[in-house]
Amino acid sequence: MGTTTATHSGEINYINEFKGLKSWFTSLDHKRIGLMYMISVMFFFLLGGLAALLLRLELLKPGGQFLTPDQYNQVLTYHGAIMVFMVIIPGIPAVLGNFFLPLHIGAKDVAFPRLNLASWYVFMFGALLAASTMFTSKIDTGWTFYTPYSIKTGTAVVTMVLAAFIMGMSSILTGLNFIVTVHKLRAPGMTMHRMPLFVWALYSTAILQVLATPVLGITLLLLVAERTLGVGIFDPALGGDPVLFQHFFWFYSHPAVYIMILPAMGVVSELITTFSKKTIFGYTAIAYSSLGIAGVSFFVWGHHMFVSGQSEIAGIVFSFITMLVGVPTAIKMFNWLATLYKGSISFQSPMLYAMGFMFLFAIGGVTGIMLAVLATDVHFHDTYFVVAHFHYVMVGGTLMALMGGFYYWFPKMFGKMYNESLARLTFIFIFVGFNVTFFPQFILGAMGMPRRYFDYIPAYQSLNAISTVGSWLIGTGFLLSLYVLVQGLRKGEKAPANPWGSKTLEWTVPSPPIHTNFEVDPIVKAGPYEYK
Amino acid sequence: MSTNNHASTSGHHFAHHFRDANHEFESAKQGIWLFMVTEILMFGGLFVAYTIFHNIYPEMFAEGAKQLDWRMGFFNTLVLIMSSLTMALGIYYLQVGQSKKAVRSLAITLVCGAIFMVVKYFEYTAKIHHGFLPGRFLDVHHVNPEHANLGLYFGFYFCMTGLHGIHVLLGMGLITWVMIRAMKGEFGPDYYTPVEGVGIFWHIVDLIWIFLFPLLYLVG
Amino acid sequence: MANTNSQHSGHGSSGHGGHHIIPFQIYIKVAAALIVLTFATVFFHWLHLGALAAPVAFLIAAVKAALVMLFFMGLKYDDKLNQVIFGCGFFFLLVLFGFSALDIWTRIKEISTL
Structure with a gap:
């Protein structure tokens, strides 16, 4: 425990109230735990990003450049596994969610602060265990660990799979904590229908985390059992079924796609209404469409398996249900557009990211419908079209929203303002770079270029070169963001309590907030977005 | 840190972000239930796989079940039911303020868990000794199975009872923990949240065995 | 605690004062x-x-x-909400079973040689 010696800087807040590294590593404060997650996620994002740059550099020209095919498979696996399990899944919920969920609903902390800290340690243990395989026997299965290859390959699958299991536990603990927090810790007057939409999104995400992750847990344990005991459940030689592994895997991993995107949608709802200075259009529709997406996501996993050999009937059923995802998603899109209509829009950097999200997510969503159609998917499956599609959703969607949310809440988190023009410049680099990288991949995919391969035929050369150049632009954009962050922390002006004129509760307290969030327990008398 | 707890009138402490002790209890209990849902879904995955393959290869599963000694499973079922009863009574005695009896009930629960594991140990060693190993390790020459893929049944047997056994051991650890705290007099009618949580966990362990017994030992 | 306001929104959080024995x-x-x-x-x-x-x-x-x-x-x-939460677990288990079985019934049953 640190000592209370923060008098030199005038006011006491959650950052300076306790001092020393130990006060951070033992902190039960949700805000500090959020920051600890932020630093971890940024570190893993750097690793995953470097892997991505390596892959694109290798694909600059046909033929081997500097990686062997085996090394390429390994870098590909680490890029996927790191980005999915250590960046995009924990990104928004564990960083921004941890920090702002209690502030949003007028609580002093999450329901189980100790569990919250524990989930960070569990996450770090799993993540470092996963990273350790890079120094022992690099795995080459891709992040999906499909059987039968994952049973046969000689690489460190067991370690990696156990690491994913452990990170899954951390994800469950976070989700469980958030659900109870939302149910039990709302301030007086904060009814469910007065919660900010970001909270609704986190709530829906938390439900997914609790309901889907255990099935991934047992799937991964069975994979370990398959490798060590040869139990035969996924082994056709004993009458087992490798496709059953894919069913179990995607029962989690499809909802996991929404674990990645729902919090992003929540952030965008906050940004759009704040920077339009207008009450959000269709609050109830947006709130319940989050739950709707969460619900539908459990019924559609088979669309990842159209060419896996699952039965035709199953494929047809999954194809039809998958289309339903478009409905709640479109509800959100149209409500955001309607919010913008006749609003007083100001294009500050968070808003730019929100607009970028809408543009890129629309492309990602519509190409998703193309892939949901069984007949077209058979053509597009395992081509770069799919790669482009999910990067438009996961990077264009989730990372854009994460960056937007980060620039939006930066003043509240650190009490400093950043350089706005540089921040806008980061958006331009990332947005342009992203499209330059991934749009050509739609065309490459339609031309039939298969994904996951280390080499390609010369016909695909020029578009691949464009794509690689785009990856450098994205890299520059993120490096610049890091600079904006550091510069803002060191030299930024002091942030006012409410720099954007937002209406949610976190902006009623000083920036940065005090340890217990609110000087006086708030009593809520109105909805979250009453601008006019 | 946020451990500046508040004392209620009865001397029990609750964390600063709750309104009162009951608020804390209700929140903790909801968290426990959510955790139990994850347990159900995790074991459920195994049951789903079991049901699917049992339906594809019913005769092979029947052959496997014949190799198990149902009396051991039956005995263990009764042991776990007893332990569930004493666990529930442990909480009951805390609620009515008889902590000596509560500690005794928890101790009996612990002993039941140990008996269960000892029986399990004898079952496992017998199976391994006779070559009934999971999957491709099944000792075909020794066992001489009627069905070529009998190993799949023993794959399920060892995975399901193994994961269940791990939960029994975890539960025994947790019961020891709350029992020691109960002996120190930390629990009473006002505060017994950890015992309540451990109890629900222990009942889940019992619940899963209730399904494992007929599915593995009888129907096969 | 400063907050003695009895009008709290968390449903079911203060439904019954003591614990049910x-x-x-x-x-x-x-x-x-x-x-x-x-x-x-x-x-x-x-x-x-x-x-x-x-x-x-x-x-x-x-x-x-x-x-x-x-x-x-x-x-x-217990709370209604806790009952719903626990029920959810079984419902989604059924979903996992339903779709996996749908695939395997219309596939393996017809081709397995074992």
Whole structure:
């Protein structure tokens, strides 16, 4: 425990109230735990990003450049596994969610602060265990660990799979904590229908985390059992079924796609209404469409398996249900557009990211419908079209929203303002770079270029070169963001309590907030977005 | 840190972000239930796989079940039911303020868990000794199975009872923990949240065995 | 605590003031019922019901499970919300089973040689 010696800087807040590294590593404060997650996620994002740059550099020209095919498979696996399990899944919920969920609903902390800290340690243990395989026997299965290859390959699958299991536990603990927090810790007057939409999104995400992750847990344990005991459940030689592994895997991993995107949608709802200075259009529709997406996501996993050999009937059923995802998603899109209509829009950097999200997510969503159609998917499956599609959703969607949310809440988190023009410049680099990288991949995919391969035929050369150049632009954009962050922390002006004129509760307290969030327990008398 | 707890009138402490002790209890209990849902879904995955393959290869599963000694499973079922009863009574005695009896009930629960594991140990060693190993390790020459893929049944047997056994051991650890705290007099009618949580966990362990017994030992 | 405002929005968080104590007698009766049902499981197994054996065994197990959940775990006297939460687990398990079975019924059953 640190000592209370923060008098030199005038006011006491959650950052300076306790001092020393130990006060951070033992902190039960949700805000500090959020920051600890932020630093971890940024570190893993750097690793995953470097892997991505390596892959694109290798694909600059046909033929081997500097990686062997085996090394390429390994870098590909680490890029996927790191980005999915250590960046995009924990990104928004564990960083921004941890920090702002209690502030949003007028609580002093999450329901189980100790569990919250524990989930960070569990996450770090799993993540470092996963990273350790890079120094022992690099795995080459891709992040999906499909059987039968994952049973046969000689690489460190067991370690990696156990690491994913452990990170899954951390994800469950976070989700469980958030659900109870939302149910039990709302301030007086904060009814469910007065919660900010970001909270609704986190709530829906938390439900997914609790309901889907255990099935991934047992799937991964069975994979370990398959490798060590040869139990035969996924082994056709004993009458087992490798496709059953894919069913179990995607029962989690499809909802996991929404674990990645729902919090992003929540952030965008906050940004759009704040920077339009207008009450959000269709609050109830947006709130319940989050739950709707969460619900539908459990019924559609088979669309990842159209060419896996699952039965035709199953494929047809999954194809039809998958289309339903478009409905709640479109509800959100149209409500955001309607919010913008006749609003007083100001294009500050968070808003730019929100607009970028809408543009890129629309492309990602519509190409998703193309892939949901069984007949077209058979053509597009395992081509770069799919790669482009999910990067438009996961990077264009989730990372854009994460960056937007980060620039939006930066003043509240650190009490400093950043350089706005540089921040806008980061958006331009990332947005342009992203499209330059991934749009050509739609065309490459339609031309039939298969994904996951280390080499390609010369016909695909020029578009691949464009794509690689785009990856450098994205890299520059993120490096610049890091600079904006550091510069803002060191030299930024002091942030006012409410720099954007937002209406949610976190902006009623000083920036940065005090340890217990609110000087006086708030009593809520109105909805979250009453601008006019 | 946020451990500046508040004392209620009865001397029990609750964390600063709750309104009162009951608020804390209700929140903790909801968290426990959510955790139990994850347990159900995790074991459920195994049951789903079991049901699917049992339906594809019913005769092979029947052959496997014949190799198990149902009396051991039956005995263990009764042991776990007893332990569930004493666990529930442990909480009951805390609620009515008889902590000596509560500690005794928890101790009996612990002993039941140990008996269960000892029986399990004898079952496992017998199976391994006779070559009934999971999957491709099944000792075909020794066992001489009627069905070529009998190993799949023993794959399920060892995975399901193994994961269940791990939960029994975890539960025994947790019961020891709350029992020691109960002996120190930390629990009473006002505060017994950890015992309540451990109890629900222990009942889940019992619940899963209730399904494992007929599915593995009888129907096969 | 500064907040003594009784108008709190968290539903069910302060529904009943104290903890519900389930009577001693109920615990004993439930345990007795569980033991009887365990004997019933074995009894029906001896009858060799053939195709019905599995459903009957499963049904008895389900009744036993319900007894454990309702009384030992106290779900009968718990919050509605907690009941819904626990029910959710079983519902989504059914979803996992339903779709996996749909695929395998229309595929493996027709081609497996084992």
